[in-house]
Amino acid sequence: MFSSLRLFQQLACPDIPRCTRPHCLFSHSPDLPPPPTLVVPVELPTTTIPSSSSKTSSPSTIPAKRSVSSTSTPGLSKSQEPPRKQQKLAPNRAAPIPQQPTTGPPVLRANAALSIIPIPVRQAMLKTLYDHFAILYEAILPANPSIASEDALRQEEEIYKKSNKQSYRVAVIQCAAALKRRKTPDTSSHPSVGTEEEVQARAEALKSRKTLRVTRTNLEHLILSREDLELWGFLLDIPDGVGGDQPSLENKIAQCDRCSKSFLVKRKDEAEECIYHWGKPVSRTVSGQKVRVHRCCSRPAPDDDGCVRGPGHVFYESKPELLHARHAYSFLKSSPSPATVLDVAALDCEMIYSTSGLRVARVSVVDGAGKEVFDELVRMDEGVEVIDYNTRFSGITEEEYAKAVLPLSSIRESLDTLINADTVLIGHGLDNDLNTLRIVHTNCVDTSIMFKHPAGPPYRKALKDLAREHLGITIQSGGGTVGHSSVEDSIATLDLVKWHLLNRPKPKPRESSVAGSSSSRAIN
Template structure:
């Protein structure tokens, strides 16, 4: 034990005379001064008039005494440091960073090539895919995904000695590709994927579709009626009311009643040109307009144009321009046995009318492409260039033949026995005023998961099955009926190659004959 230094013997015991400690550290002498009092200032709560009272369960804050002279007049403690608060990431408007280089997740013991070498080569592939896809802004992870698949392709075809050289050749091939601007561009993908698409394209281009290829795809009369085809000529006198100018109709854009006027006299309509689509925002599905992303329904609109109208009833369409059948085949038959057809339409005082007709044969070669002049008394309200691709200048310069003359020209190419191929072909036949019963429709071949009357868009089918992008002209260029008809035929070719018809089961008579 250490000896006591008796340091507290100069301090009077604070418990005198009640101290009961047998060996007290303090002094019990009576001539010593009393110990100084310790005053601890307590922060008083503000009055109820200036701030709400503190709950009784929360203790009052206390200030730490100053090191200066004690007492109520001592200075208060300096303000404490403010806490650092993390930024609200949910409210941040900064763009998310692009995906970084991918990381291989393989078992090093089972890899023929050392994993560090593969990771370095993967980084090289990724860097070149990033440069190649620099114009694609809506898919930041595309370069990483393709680099992973490309490295795996090379690894499976190589050994430890040839792996590096194969990667170098692959990088050189990536450098030679034309820069893509969309995720569905032919330059997007691994080398095997691009070669497979090129081989499929070569097969499609060399294939000439005949009736024998697609006999099983021809729609029945019941299918045609289910999907909205007109199978009979409507009653009444055809073509007796070609125009509804100066009459009231329902606007096809805003849904309000409007007075039908020609282009220079029509009243202005504010509308959304894009249909409502479902998108995910904040973890919830919302309906927005595809054109401007405003919530649907929205009555404000985002673009301006004239009021227009659209008719779908058979008797109304027949009154604007008469329906008729295609002619019977001549002898000998010199017309096409298979033809792909597509039309572009414009808004007129006679409703939506055909303004361009394009036809390609079973090989995909263009055989007919003409602009259509409106019938007498029918005036164009809106050329709908965003979708039709037809401008007023082209129409005035090239549209010479009316629909009746166009139909006579088509009689030299197709007849009642020709298999017509189209996407939503019922719409094209209606605007051409044709009644036809030998049809193949790609919007019905590639069924929408929701069933009739829903259909997949031709643009989506072309991207999904053909790996090509169509209808990307934009506001000033619009669609091309030639491009659409070729894409429709290519979808049929793809179907013929990849989904051949199932063999029919043998009949009982055929089964008995085998025994």
């Protein structure tokens, strides 16, 4: 047995005089004071009940539930109180979620327990990648402040997935060296923008498109039927009446296509100033509510004040009989084709406003391989004067238009050596280009119809949006010039068709539909 240390001999036995233990640990000496009594303070709140005899009579008290006061016991702070029953609470949804910084070096968000590379090492390598992307994107960072941070994060993730502990650092160093060798991009759609895998994938896709030559054979299933042509507003027959008998509306009343006011048609030097919005109204969400605003200045629509001052009021005509009266429609020639006629051609036009309405001022054509074969400026017909060069969209300035020599009739004769009735014409909103050229044609492929808008007809996706979505390029951004380029647009349209041929296989025709189509051809 262990010997007793007599540590409790200074304490009086709490069971005196009833203690029956033969060897009690406590002291039974009568000189020691009795053990202290534990006192638990209790707060008894009172509730005053008014007396029925008088409102000023003495109140009666009703005992309430006991509650422990945190200040009744000296030295007991609120943090030292006995914990209440723990409850499972819903997360605080109002609390802000940590966001990745939009500028500056990014912060790696990764689970340290699942990462085979220590997080501090990965963060240091991420910072290295960011520094190299920031130097590479120096010219485009002001317009895209988060692009270096976002690409660095994706690049680090690509390297991490393909590496192990031994190869990770080396892979990052090699990637940094590759970034140094890239060409400096001047736009966000430049081939040098993106991670290594993204740049390589774009290069391979571009190579595939360049080697693909579009022919009538691989376009057969994309040529619009007569029903589709009618649905989308293509002109299938030449309007009645004498064509070209009213080439100009100068000194006549028309409605402005921009501000909707009635005005007297005047040439550029005599025209009245027009104040308008160049951007169409679009729907945007502001403070949780959808509002209509002008895309150009974000002012609420409608807004009659306008945000741009134009050189004059302009008008636009869409009725075929009116267009025919300004300049006659005609079919493409169906005579035996010369050796220069193309089986496939992508076409685009730029238009300016004149006293004859919206008229063609530039025509560009590329062949099935994407090679430019025609690009000419168009001079207005005799008696037709320019009102507005529409430079914001056409890219044509007064100085450039002064170089135009051939009128539309001569341009049409030149086009006859390149395209005829059997040529498949490719375009985006091709019906507008054919109307401004006064061409009636039925072998058409239209990318604005091929890539369907979610809302269906008559809505169409913009060529600029389709090029960014499917080709990864930005067009119509101006670059060193202002406005669009019909050559650039025609090449982008052809590339969209190539992308469609490479990525969306030709649908297999059903036997019944094949039989029906062959019988219909036999009847015709």
